[in-house]
Amino acid sequence: MARAAETIGWQQHRLARVALCWLVEPGHRPLGGMVRELGPVEVLRRLYTGAVPGRVSSAAAARLAAGDPVQRALQLAREGERLGCRVVVPEDDEWPVQVEDLVRIGRDADPRADPHTDPPILFWARGGRRIDEAAHRAVAVVGARAATDYGTHVTAELAFGLADRGWTVISGGAYGVDAAAHRGALAASGPTVAVQACGLDISYPMANAGLLERIGQDGLLLSEWPPGAGAQRHRFLIRNRVIAALSRGTVVVEASARSGTRNTARRARELGRIVLAVPGPITSGMSVGTNLMIRQDEARLVSTAAEVIEEVGRIGDDLAPIPQGVRTARDDLDAVSTTVLDAVPLRRAATVEEIAVAAGVSAQQVRRTVPLLSMLGFIEDTGVGYRLRPEQKPSGSAGEQPNIRG
Amino acid sequence: MARAAETIGWQQHRLARVALCWLVEPGHRPLGGMVRELGPVEVLRRLYTGAVPGRVSSAAAARLAAGDPVQRALQLAREGERLGCRVVVPEDDEWPVQVEDLVRIGRDADPRADPHTDPPILFWARGGRRIDEAAHRAVAVVGARAATDYGTHVTAELAFGLADRGWTVISGGAYGVDAAAHRGALAASGPTVAVQACGLDISYPMANAGLLERIGQDGLLLSEWPPGAGAQRHRFLIRNRVIAALSRGTVVVEASARSGTRNTARRARELGRIVLAVPGPITSGMSVGTNLMIRQDEARLVSTAAEVIEEVGRIGDDLAPIPQGVRTARDDLDAVSTTVLDAVPLRRAATVEEIAVAAGVSAQQVRRTVPLLSMLGFIEDTGVGYRLRPEQKPSGSAGEQPNIRG
Known part of the structure; x- marks a missing residue:
């Protein structure tokens, strides 16, 4: 018996929310505040007797005059059931608690601002x-x-x-x-x-x-x-x-x-x-x-x-990869090797000394660098000097990093 | 005579910069530092005698071995003149002083970092x-x-x-x-x-x-x-x-x-x-x-x-306009008027009381609002109630503010 009474009380509670959410457009801050303080059944009771603040009564007035809210809520509940819909209220396990954060909005709001920012009633x-x-x-x-x-x-x-x-x-x-x-x-x-x-x-x-x-x-x-x-x-x-x-x-x-x-x-x-x-x-x-x-x-x-x-995502988890262009062998060269490579001509062979002059580095640095550049396939030794292999064309712009192909 | 000597000194100065900028790739920090300290003529003199730090001499070595830098500078100056080019140096009135900000870059740089970040020499x-x-x-x-x-x-x-x-x-x-x-x-x-x-x-x-x-x-x-x-x-x-x-x-x-x-x-x-x-x-x-x-x-x-x-631009000057959509008469309505307007049906006329129920506001608020909405051409009074004028269609989405047409 106690159990049945509880169930009835509970269904009253739920029905009261359905009624309130029909009477007043959702998110109404003054109404939401009252519901949190007094519970939905008591708020509904006070609406019947007119014992509510002006902002709530005026928001509910038109629909309150148009029909009995409890009768209407019963109708809506039946209609919802027929449509395969359920009513979910904050007391239900599946209630998404994060919507309660909405109480933060408009807590200090200008009274003339939009009053419909409160958490949902259902x-x-x-x-x-x-x-x-x-x-x-x-x-x-x-x-x-x-x-x-x-x-x-x-x-x-x-x-x-x-x-x-x-x-x-x-x-x-x-x-x-x-x-x-x-x-x-x-x-x-x-x-x-x-x-x-x-x-x-x-x-x-x-x-x-x-x-x-x-x-x-x-x-x-x-x-x-x-x-x-x-x-x-x-x-x-x-x-x-x-x-x-x-x-x-x-x-x-x-x-x-x-x-x-x-x-x-x-x-x-x-x-x-x-x-x-x-x-x-x-x-x-x-x-x-x-x-x-x-x-x-x-x-x-x-x-x-x-x-x-x-x-x-949570801090530290789920870090997105930073977009990377296609890396080329060139990207792995150090600054001197890149400078030397840029100084090697395409159409004729150049001596180590000529390359050093063109690159603005010492002949010794060129001598140290050419074996690697040959090995990586960037340049070839013609016997009388070095030249670029044909696929290594020079280029560059204000916009593009020389060692990358856009 | 003093004037002529000054001019010769000045041209030497300019020529020395041309020579230095040919010897070493531009922006070389160690060279730039020496030039700021000693002047270009003295730096050039020391390069001839080898009395410069290793990083400078090795950067200049290859081209120094390839020809006399002063002869080369004279050739380049003549060639430039023939091409309609002038040499501009920091002592010239037209020198853009903002490039001197480049001394900030790499002041504390890793010695292995790109050494070519100094202000231009010319x-x-x-x-x-x-x-x-x-x-x-x-x-x-x-x-x-x-x-x-x-x-x-x-x-x-x-x-x-x-x-x-x-x-x-x-x-x-x-x-x-x-x-x-x-x-x-x-x-x-x-x-x-x-x-x-x-x-x-x-x-x-x-x-x-x-x-x-x-x-x-x-x-x-x-x-x-x-x-x-x-x-x-x-x-x-x-x-x-x-x-x-x-x-x-x-x-x-x-x-x-x-x-x-x-x-x-x-x-x-x-x-x-x-x-x-x-x-x-x-x-x-x-x-x-x-x-x-x-x-x-x-x-x-x-x-x-x-x-x-x-x-x-300078702070406070040159403020760009913030992009605005097209304003409509609707945008100027207050919240209650918008709510009332949204409750007015399109296909049939509704009474003040019906509108109040649909809008969730009091009948009095509807009565206060409808004259303005009629005057602005949003709704019309049919004698038995109000209905929307045909061009006012309801709409809305998660994405679009209801009172604006995307």
Whole structure:
């Protein structure tokens, strides 16, 4: 009996959260503060009686007048169940604790600033994976909807590389970069999480319906909005904080000058998460935002999945290799040998003395160096002097290190 | 008579520098130190008698044995005159004093490190401009010889913009980025300086002969090497320090992973000059070096001539504009108005109460907001409620700020 009573209490708790999250748009700081202090059941009770501060009552007023929140929550719970969605609350084992970092944002905020920055009150989830496990080692990959071929190509490569190394790719399920990120991760059979800004019964955008369906099967679909909630513009901004908070870092691939991706990146920064950006051609409008973030030290430049992991992985682990050009035998020569080699002519043979004059070193140094250069195949001894073997042509520019072929 | 004697002394001085700069490859630190201490005539005298330290005598030995340096200097001076070249020495008014900063490099250097980092002993110059004036407000623009179309396009734009704003573009006269930099500056009728790694009688590379000729007419050709000296590989590395030292900053446009451009950039950094790099597609081998320099904080990202000037110009002057997207009327709405607007349906009219429920705000807030939204043309009053005007479609993604069109 005690057990049944507990269960009822627990279900009340969960139902109260569903009701609250329907009454007030997610992330509402004043409401979140009350829930942390009093618990969801008590907050809901006070909302019925009007015993709540003005900011909370005015946020809830319109929907409170439109129907009974508990009745509505029961309906939503049934509807969610029918759709194969579960409600996950902070008391559940699979709750991703890192989203609680969102309390840091706006703690000292201007009261006129966006009030929707609080941690989620719940998640609607669809998919076989636990949220905490899926988001344990996770990177957000976000960017422009109007991505270029470059952007979608680079995103898919990056996401594949991350998933292939066991990292979860989190994004927003939108066109362009978001879709390429999910697809890249799925192609590597890696976990991917789409955080939606509408009810999980809605495929938004419609053209991604097939992709979202696959994420619901092989990955995880998350939303703070109940079934039936539409994809309204302001919800994307509210949602972005969750993408940032779930991940250890956010990678931006392509963003226009005033792209909202920078909003996700700002949230990540406010949360102390790593912010990374992929550079692009300065001639592309879709790289203006990313190049600017790098220029203004809002993001660190990354080019590969290994570099992303180096940044978001634990310190000391996961160091990315530094790109290296092709080493040639020439690279291993010391300075004198290189200077001597540069002084050996191609078309005729030169004596040791002639080479010394051309190189500006002593004849003795030339005599010491030529055997090695011959042995390495750079020069040949003609009997009357030395000349370059035909494949060793001189060259050089302001731009290129002479001993390297660009 | 005293005047004539002075003139003879002076010409001796100049001739001694020509002789020294022929005897030993430019930038030789031990030789440079002696010249600063004793003057070029005395150093030359001691070289004849062998009364110099081992490092200097061994550097000069081969050419000293090949001919009399004073005779050779007289020949070179005559040859230079015939070619329209002048010899510029530190005592001349047009000497660019900033190259003296090179004494900083390698002051504490490992004795086994490259000894050729000292300030120039002289310049061979061709062109009507004074060196000091041409290099007064100068930026180096360097990069890959094997530049892509992107690289040459971006370089030419950048150089045009710099020259158009009165900045001198300095480069190395090579293929690819170097040539595009000179061409861009010439197209803006701006001064440009090519610092060569061979005698000014030699057009290197040959394919740039026409360009170099034009630089010699409208700009300035400089070299530390006397007429007849060939373009040997190691000379490009020696020359790069001059490009870095003459300029207030160096911009790298395209560099492969192990490009020698990074050598010029390193010299610039050692000199306390600004180092900048243009990012490029991470899919391009020719942008690996530049992207890496940015990633490793060796260079700051730049996209425009204005940004370059902001970096190299005086503090407070020359601030580049921050890229802005197109502002729309929507951008000027406050948070409540945006939320209300997002809740107004497109296909049917909604009452104030319905909008309030959808938006999660009070009916009173909706009533206060709708007149402005109507006035701005976002919504229309149908008599039974409000609906969106057809051009206001909802949208949004993880990547895009809802109120902006990418």
